[in-house]
Every structure is written in structure tokens, then in C-alpha cells.
Amino acid sequence: MKIEPTYTSVGSLFEYRPMFFIPKYQRAYAWNSESVEDFIKDLKNCFNKRKSNSPVNHFFGGVLCVRYPVGGTVNQHEYEIIDGQQRIATFTILVSCLIKIYEELKEQAEKSSSFDNKTILESRIKLISERFIEFSQEVQRKINSVEVLRLSIVDHPFYKELIRGRNPSVSRDSHSNIFSAYTALSKAVKDIIASSTLEGKMDNVEIIQNIIDIDFTILYMVTDSKEDAFRLFQVINDRGTNLTVGDLLKAKTLEIVEGFNQYQDNVEVLWNNILADAPSDTEKYLNWIYESYQGNRARQDSLFDLFLDKFFPQHKNHKTENFKENEVIQVHTKLNNIYEDIKSCRLLVEGQWLYEVKQPIMSWDRTRLNLLLKELDHELSVPLFLAASKLDHKRFAEIVQILEKVFFRYKIICNQHVTPLKTIYYQELLAIRQNPDSYNASSLKQKLRKLINDKAPERVFKANLETLEYRDSGGSNKPLKYFLMTVEYYYQWYKNGAIGNPECVDKSRVYDFAGTSIEHIYPQNIEKSFLDLNLEPLKNTLGNLTILDPAQNTYGGNDTFIEKRPLYQASSMLLNRDIAVQTNWTQQEINNHKNLLVDVALKIFYP
Structure with a gap:
């Protein structure tokens, strides 16, 4: 395996119009706010050192590429980034922020008739744009516009628009990461270059350029072998140390279908769709899918291996023979099924129904x-x-x-x-x-x-239900609200004799969970003149609680039971209409209401 490692500055890496691109098997842009903040801290430290005439180098780790000659050119190459995408992309995003600031300073120079500064700024913009963003290249006597960095197929259109000062729409998690990095770096650079004069700002931006050109350093490694690239990729990212499980599965399946271009393109598109969520969500979904087929949960840190063996056993053949078309078709089919399951996971976490709307399901x-x-x-x-x-x-x-x-x-x-x-x-x-x-x-x-x-058992369920209370603070009342709403739904069946399996008799009544409120029958904050010391200790207990229709939840408030009876009588909820039959609301009524709710629950909550 031939590798050419070079310890070099970032500026040198971009010196001779390189053409970097991200391979199909690489993940999308993944730096989160913490990573970007660390990058900004490094930038600020280098800036302060240069301002004090004591510059320091900051090492950003390795960048590994595969080199390919560009047809029709003399000694020009494309470089496939195997490792280091996040750093390379962040360097170019930083430069795009400098270009934007230079453009703003150029407008300022023009308005103040500072034409020498305007000329200098135009020259700087042209220089760094051609080195880091885009340049012209002659190929077979034709001039083409070439991008210095091409990100993955899902990220590049967004990235391309953003670094050119446009306003692309965010449509996936990696776009959010790119936009957040751009926003944070723009703000940081503006803070760093703060000066009262145009010239002071120009000088400070130039210092940042010098930091990129000289102070930021990397270990740059290049190989000419695609096969070596796959092996290096696996070694560098062994067991997902730097990449997610989804990224590694994508890489492995693309390796399996290598040489079958149509299937590889389709597999890439499928993985791009699968990996559109936040990495933590994707990993959760992949775990669920594995469990759903395997009947147990993947051991910690073993999901990649277990998932690969379960769904893509073809990978075991790669050491002894090339993959056959029928194996590639199997991989493609299985990945299609996984994507369908991913879409189901996305719906399920939002509580959304998986089927088209049709009877008898309402x-x-x-x-x-x-x-x-x-x-x-x-x-x-x-x-x-x-x-x-x-x-x-x-x-x-x-x-x-x-x-x-x-x-x-x-x-x-x-x-x-x-x-x-x-x-x-x-x-x-x-x-x-x-x-x-x-x-x-x-x-x-x-x-x-x-x-x-x-x-x-019934005795435990009954005893625990009786202790269920409304919480003013320190916990959620969702279970309590769910319980009261569910009892209401099945209450007519209960009143009809509770015969057979529990059923909601009237499914046309569907109450909005968020809009439905828990009601204290004896008020939670009653006026002092109506205060009942016997009921105060019971006001948050199950027997004093019901629910109100969304349309009624702003009425009643802290009125007395007698004042609220008409509200209960007019309710669409049968439980409330039965409460309204009472002439008073005392300890006895509270106890009776609790016993009723518990008795209904014992008949409902059983499989």
C-alpha cells in the first residue's frame, strides 16, 4: 500500500487549484455546534497569537485522499476525500465567510470613495475565491468552471448555494449542520475582526487568511489505489469510531455493489434518504429495525456487525470472490425494504398511522x-x-x-x-x-x-389507581389525562352493562389530547369564603377530577360546584353529565366518583 504523507499547512493544500470530492460511501456533513465551537476557539487563539507577534501552529489531524488524473489536462488531479471531509468543508465555509465580509468591506470602501482599498479588496476576493471556492480550468482547449470542493450528492446543492451568498432551503439534518456552521463562523469572524476603521478590519481579515495559509496544519495522505482506499477507510474508521453505524453500513453496501453502476447509484440514493435524519435518530431506527426482524436487541457497540450479518450476509463473500449480480440485486431489494421501515419509524415516533384512511378504522x-x-x-x-x-x-x-x-x-x-x-x-x-x-x-x-x-393483578392495579393524583409541579399529568379520557370513551359501554370486550360506543367523539383539560370539580383555588377544610386535602385526588371539552376549558375555573353544574350538564362527556346529577359535592361524592372511575378501569384495562 503506497501512501504519500505530508505535514503541510491548509493554505498549501489549496495552493494549486485542487479538486476535492466526497465519495458515495462517505457520510454527509456532520459537525455539530460543539465541533464548530472548538474550531472557532482554535481560530481565535491563533488570531490572538498573531496579533501579539507570536504565531502558533494548530494541527487539525489527517486528511486522506485518493488521487485521479483529470483527462485532457497536464498534471492536474481530482482528490477523493476518504477521511477529513468535515475539516476540509469547514475550511471552505470559513473562507466563504471571509469573502462575504470582503464584499461588505468593498461596498463600504466604494461608498467612502476609498478606491485603493476597493481595488485591494477585489483582488483578495478573486484570489481566495479561486483557491477555495471555484476556478477556471482548460480541458481540451475549452475553459470550464471547476468547484474546489464537491460535497455528497445530498449536501452539495445546498452547500454550493450557501457559500455563494444565496439562501438555500434546509431540507435535512446535514443541511442544518452546514447552515449552523456557516452562521456561527460568520458571527465569530465579525467578532474577531471588529475595528473602528475600514483598514483595521481589512488587516484583521488578512490575519485570518494568514492563519489558514500558515498556522492551520494537517497531515495530508494520498494514495492512487481505489482498493487501498477502501481498506484505509475501514482501518481509519474501525467499528464506527468516527463514523456512525449508518455511514459504515452505507460504505459496506456500496462496496458490495461496486462495478454495478445502476444498482450502486440506486443504493446511494436509498442511503441518502435513510441518513436524512439526525445520526442519533438514524441509529435508533436501525436498532428498532434489527430488533423487529431478529427478536432481540443488538449488543452495545455491535449494531454494525450484527445488522450487516442479518440483512447483508453477502458481505462475507468479498474476500474470496467477486460479487455476482444476483447478490447485488438481493442487497438492493433488502435496502429498499429497510428504507420502507425507516419511513415507518419516522411516522411511528410522531404517533402517525401507517395505513391509508379507510373503514372500518376510524x-x-x-x-x-x-x-x-x-x-x-x-x-x-x-x-x-x-x-x-x-x-x-x-x-x-x-x-x-x-x-x-x-x-x-x-x-x-x-x-x-x-x-x-x-x-x-x-x-x-x-x-x-x-x-x-x-x-x-x-x-x-x-x-x-x-x-x-x-x-x-387487580388488587395492585386498584390500589395504585386510587393514589393517582393531579400534580401541581414535579411531574407529568399526561397519564392522568389519558386515564380520564379513556374512561370517558368506554363509559357508555360500561353503563350498558360492560358486556363482552370493551368498546367505544361512539367513535365520532375524538377529543384533542392537548386541548382537553383536567378539571377540579371542587376548585383547585377556591375563594376563601367558599373554602371547605374537609375537601381541601382531597382536591387533587382522583375522585375530585374529570375532564372538560376543549370548547369548555376556559370556563368554570374556580367557581363552586353549584355554579359549575350547568357547565357539566351541557358537556358532551357522559361522565360530566352524571356528575351534574349530584346536588352537592362532598367527601362522599368524591369517594363515590373515585370508586366509579376505578371500577370502570378494572373492566377496561385488561387485554
């Missing part, structure tokens, strides 16, 4: 998924839902409602450990994957009933 049924995943925060169920998405929408909705009731009882109220729940989910998702056409939820119900009977 809006009420769809909101149960949102409540479970968003309001009750049961992301543990996502791998099961990914598998269940292969079922029809009716069976999917049935699973949602089973899990919703069990999770509320088992975990939120009885606070049992989730491991047994997760074990059941894994068993069921494997059964679904094995034969989705014949799957029904009876086995899921049976297993969850046994778990409930063992770990969250």
Missing part, C-alpha cells in the same frame, strides 16, 4: 397509536409495530389497543419492569414475520393476560 382508532407512542411514550413497542405493519389495518389497530391498555396498567400504574413485556413483544413480532397472513392477536392477549395476572 379517526378514534388511529388516535390510540398517537396516545400510546407520544403521550404515554411507549417507544419500546415500535419494533413490534414495524412487524405488525405487514398485517392488515384492522389487525394492526387491534394490537395497538391491546398494547395501549396493558402498558398503562402494567408499567404506568403498577410500575413493573419492562423486560417481560419486551420478551412477549419479541415473541410476537417473530410470529408475525414468520407468517403474517395467518397471524392473529389471540396469542398476544393470552401472554399479556398471564403477565397482568402475575405482575399487575
